[in-house]
Amino acid sequence: MCLAVPGKIVSIEGTDPIFRCGKVNFGGIVKQINLAYVPEAKIGDYVLVHVGFAISTVDEAEAQQVFEYLRQMGELAELEEKQ
Amino acid sequence: MRFIDEYRDERAARHYSHALGRITRKPWTIMEVCGGQTHSIVKFGVDELLPPAVTLVHGPGCPVCVTPVELIEKAMEIASLPNVMFCSFGDMLRVPGISRDLLAVKADGGDVRIVYSPLDALRLAMDNPEREVVFFAVGFETTAPANAMAVFQASQRGVHNFSLLVSHVLVPPAMEAILSSPENRVQGFLAAGHVCAVMGYTEYEPIALKHHVPIVVTGFEPLDILQGIYMCVRQLEQGRAEVENQYSRSVRREGNLPAQKLIRQIFRVVPRKWRGVGEIPQSGLGLQEAYAEFDAETRFGVAHHTADEPEECISGLILQGIKKPHECPAFGARCTPEHPLGATMVSSEGACAAYYQYRRPKNHDR
Amino acid sequence: MRLITNIEDQKTMTGNAFVCPIPLEQYPNVLLAHGGGGKLTHQLIEKMFLPEFSNSMLGARHDGAVFDLPASKLAFTTDSYVVQPLFFPGGDIGTLAVNGTVNDLAMCGARALYLSAGFILEEGLAMDTLWRVIRSMALAAAEAGVQLVTGDTKVVDRGKGDGVFINTAGIGLIESKAAVSPSSVQPGDAILLSGDIGRHGIAIMAVRQGLEFESTIASDCAPLSGIVMSLLASGIAVHCLRDLTRGGLASALVEIAETARLHFEIEEAAIPVIEEVQGACEILGFDPLYVANEGRFVAFVAPREAERALEQLRAHPLGAQARIIGTVRDDNPGLVTMRSRIGATRIVDMISGEQLPRIC
8 A cells, every 4th residue: 555666757658548658767677657647747757656556746846845844943943942 | 766765864854853852742642544654663763763752553554454354265265266366466475364375375276476566467367368367456545546447457458357356445434433433542643645645635634623633644754754743743732633744745635636537437435344443334445336347256256254363363453553562462472473363463564563573672582 | 519628718608609518409308317317317417517517526427526625624515596587687596506605605714615516407497498507507616716526417307396406515615713603703893794785686576477677687696705715814803704695684694693692783874775776675665684685795803803804895896885884782682773774773683484575
């Protein structure tokens, strides 16, 4: 249920949405993955892959928020300390 | 690896740990629903970085653990049939039924194969038209799109020697059941990030409202879990009970619409029995009438088995977060991965297996 | 057929279309008779085995190899090889059969001298397959500086074997005075790892049916005698050596910790894993700590020698990625713990059975 890994689309085959698949690169390992559920994904995008299917795209901007959040907290904590 | 290694950064983890320490004023009990999150927590030792007032309990988000014994018995019966090629994810192979597991069936001569994807099983069916190929379709909502696609493609391509033994379970009814139990101690949830990548998180809004519990959609890397816990504790300290999304790089509120569409077309919601917990209404998926020919249970007409867990096994209480593995008297003694009493010890996602692997103080019992 | 007398010749030969010496039109597959001790067995030995492993002992065609040894401590080991598939990126069952035994001797502090090889062949095995395995063994033996001096072949009925099973036993000379064994490990010792882990197991997975993926990962299968001998020759106090095989780094450490009754503490961030191995482990749900290796080892050395030992390892091509990964403590006998990437501690234990690909 839970093991889904982000990988980069390196090629896409097929125009039929249901049978659309592509090669996805996971740190150098390349596997053929079904892309039917990410119709908007293009070559170069990162997708989240579970049992041979891309179930979501990875939003690169949002990916920063884990660290942004931390930065904001840090600033907040400094502020509280000063008061 | 990108989008993985960054979320295992030690300094950032320490920052989150300190931040949690700063905001935690009262004791809180939080449940992480997904077995993959449990695995990550125990493997990286995330709970070591939490303030003592925050208690994590492990939820039933392990579809392998909750597959009923009866279904495993059916799987083994089908796998033992001479013309069947039984395909499964690796997780299911060592889960014990009443007395043995699928690996034992393989050792006895059954054609049992591990596949990475349900489409691999479909490929096997197409390449071996004279054999009956059965796929053990276990999983939460995360795996449903893949299983749905396998059935859909089989139907489109007219592949008739292919069927699914379905054991799909749904997360929100399980959370509802846990929260409705009189023994419930869970005050906040980390919702399963990959389930939500598929289904979105609108289903959790009524749960948060009804039971007044914060629910944070959380990822699987250590920083995801730490941030998820932080967001949950912050809500608890502030008396809020909302659904928040920590895993925003992969989860959108509405989820994956094409995936949901195909799931609805191929599957319908059915009652399901959860191993160690019992039957939860509307908590599973079964094939729609239109796709009934792909249902292995009807195709093979397997007998109905009933089975009870060994009395000592408290996996039901573990799955509901009421007890922890080391609180079980059999843990590490009569119940080990080599001879498990229940499913939470067998699946590597099971809380008991995870504790045994990464936490057990040495007993020198070898 | 020209006798092959040096590595250069063998390497050139492999590049050419070097033809299987058993006439394939006549015997495309191994028959029961090839193990029967009669004409066909004779043909197999004379045409395939002897020329490949040529040396005077084998050439004597006697029941056993007879030789002199210098007055020295000896090491003796045996191992059997049943890997499937027979051929994988970076090697095959033949390379494993030679290097595995050479490496076990090296872990005793011994330079491998002579090997024996026992083959159990399944009736119906393609003769060409056997030929490729023999060639690999010959190449591996030459690279490792070891001679195959005696052997045996049996053939079992179709269905009773898995193509080829090989057993090799080896004798080696212990050149250093130090007692290299788990009992010599001391509290305070540094734990060194000779290189990155997980290549062999993943190389096999990549060609395993149902799980195929494209990768450039090749097995790390290699003879370790050279790098080990140079470590020992440098005079560094090496207390223990262990090559990593099935069960990976974790199993090797747990076994030694239990025998030595000591506690090993290792650092996850110090353990090198190449990105491709990590990628494969992520998608299969594997822990690299438990993935098989065939050309890596751990060394336990006195703490004051740790840096020098590291330099010594890194000076050798097989040790370029060597690291110090942990220390030995005397609390909690038999325990192996690891400080995770995020700074928390977990227990490293053996797992029951092999890792299976998971979705959860």
